[in-house]
Amino acid sequence: MRFNILVVEDDALIQKIIGKNLKGNAVDFVSNKDEAFKKLDSKRYDIAFVDLMLGENDNYSGLCVIEKAKSKGIYVVVISGSGNSELINRVYDLGANDYYFKGNENTVISDVLRKYESYVEINNDKKKLFSNDFITTDPKTQKEILNALKFAKETTPILILGDSGTGKTTLAKLIHKYSKRKGNYVDLNCAAYNSELLEIELFGHTKSAFTGASEKRAGKIKQADNGTLFLDEIGAMSIDMQQKLLKAVEEKYFYPVGSDKKEYSNFRIISATLENIEELVKSKKLRKDFLNRIDSVRVFLPPLSKRRDDILILIEKFTESKRQLSFSAKAIDFLLKYSWPGNVRELKNMIDFFILNSKGNIDVVDIENYIKSNMRNEQMETSDAFLNIPSGMGLDDYLDDIAYRMIKKEFSRTNKVNDVLKRFKISTRRFYSLMKKYEGKDGEKRD
Amino acid sequence: MEKKEIEKLIHTVRSKSSAIREAADIFYDLDDKERDEVVLLMRQSAQNLMDAIEKLSEKIKE
Numbered sequence: 001m002r003f004n005i006l007v008v009e010d011d012a013l014i015q016k017i018i019g020k021n022l023k024g025n026a027v028d029f030v031s032n033k034d035e036a037f038k039k040l041d042s043k044r045y046d047i048a049f050v051d052l053m054l055g056e057n058d059n060y061s062g063l064c065v066i067e068k069a070k071s072k073g074i075y076v077v078v079i080s081g082s083g084n085s086e087l088i089n090r091v092y093d094l095g096a097n098d099y100y101f102k103g104n105e106n107t108v109i110s111d112v113l114r115k116y117e118s119y120v121e122i123n124n125d126k127k128k129l130f131s132n133d134f135i136t137t138d139p140k141t142q143k144e145i146l147n148a149l150k151f152a153k154e155t156t157p158i159l160i161l162g163d164s165g166t167g168k169t170t171l172a173k174l175i176h177k178y179s180k181r182k183g184n185y186v187d188l189n190c191a192a193y194n195s196e197l198l199e200i201e202l203f204g205h206t207k208s209a210f211t212g213a214s215e216k217r218a219g220k221i222k223q224a225d226n227g228t229l230f231l232d233e234i235g236a237m238s239i240d241m242q243q244k245l246l247k248a249v250e251e252k253y254f255y256p257v258g259s260d261k262k263e264y265s266n267f268r269i270i271s272a273t274l275e276n277i278e279e280l281v282k283s284k285k286l287r288k289d290f291l292n293r294i295d296s297v298r299v300f301l302p303p304l305s306k307r308r309d310d311i312l313i314l315i316e317k318f319t320e321s322k323r324q325l326s327f328s329a330k331a332i333d334f335l336l337k338y339s340w341p342g343n344v345r346e347l348k349n350m351i352d353f354f355i356l357n358s359k360g361n362i363d364v365v366d367i368e369n370y371i372k373s374n375m376r377n378e379q380m381e382t383s384d385a386f387l388n389i390p391s392g393m394g395l396d397d398y399l400d401d402i403a404y405r406m407i408k409k410e411f412s413r414t415n416k417v418n419d420v421l422k423r424f425k426i427s428t429r430r431f432y433s434l435m436k437k438y439e440g441k442d443g444e445k446r447d
Numbered sequence: 448m449e450k451k452e453i454e455k456l457i458h459t460v461r462s463k464s465s466a467i468r469e470a471a472d473i474f475y476d477l478d479d480k481e482r483d484e485v486v487l488l489m490r491q492s493a494q495n496l497m498d499a500i501e502k503l504s505e506k507i508k509e
Contacts, residue, residue: 013467013489020473057455083461101465
């Protein structure tokens, strides 16, 4: 894309460097406020690169240029030698889009142009984006989403925070869509696997890496080569796994389970959690260095209870080109006041249920009954995470793995084999064969 | 010693020195004519840098 760009910079050498990096665009250079004002009044620009101090004893007249350029709707990027936080705050208060320190023009300029392309694309799509891809009229939610999408074309890791059902996966998919990365979008819920299985899922494995691994299998990291890897429930990942993943994120290579041969993957990582991220670090469930690596851009998706204006719009969307439902006034009142602990997902599930199972006209009693029965189902479903068997692993091995871990846990509690045998109603032979399989020894007499 | 004046001198030192370094980074991508031009500008920036450092030194002595 070719842009109209104004560079407001008093240093001729920096003008030269910026100009070199903007080759292919229509660029005008000016070196003081008055010339900048004239240009801004006479021509339409897409981007303005603005220095703050324009001249040796200048009193930061670049600030006036920012204000003027923003009033014309121009994307303003400040590149300055000043690192004073008060000044940086002022720049952002005036509406500048980005602030960079001088000294990295050769990399910053191309980053800015990429970011601006995303900015233009997203702004053109804004209406469709919030009425179709991520339905919301809430200004706060829209701002968070636009902030995330601003970085879509970067390789910057993004961390999405928000309760269950607020749209973290939807946003991760949108970021991938706008990234235009050629590779796949690959997602993984870290809470669905124990540490060993998660390692296999993430890094893949060689043939015969473990009993049942009949053939080599690529993990999610490899599958996301040149694409996006979305890791949900990042807080459920063990500390050891975080360390291994940190290395893969930093180095872009990893070792599949059972292999000492490096494999490369140019993946972009997006993570999410519903937990309090600071608490996870404090309680040592999340490594600080790992968090620093995955938390370059942080996005928070508010719960549905904080954007109640979206409820009826979402219902309309969920019933679009499907069987129409009629809600009584009391039912609508209930829907608008309900706390929605399961957020948009809960609302969608409820609407899907009514489309299939209701008589069509919904009263408050129908909603209350649905919520009650849904709560019972949810309690049962929370224990279903173990049903995710990694492909490549046979059912027998998977069940053995679970049996071994249950036995090991019970044994470390009681320290008596007999208690374990009684508790799980298994034979001595079964106990020792599992110990042999996973600990590689015959198993001494433990009682 | 005026904090604001010092800040401005530091600003100049930062921006001139980084400009010279950035120019050196792109030097090999330039054609002969551009190289001549950039070397001239680097010299000028280096002089401005020296002047700013001199002034900074005087300010400290005040």
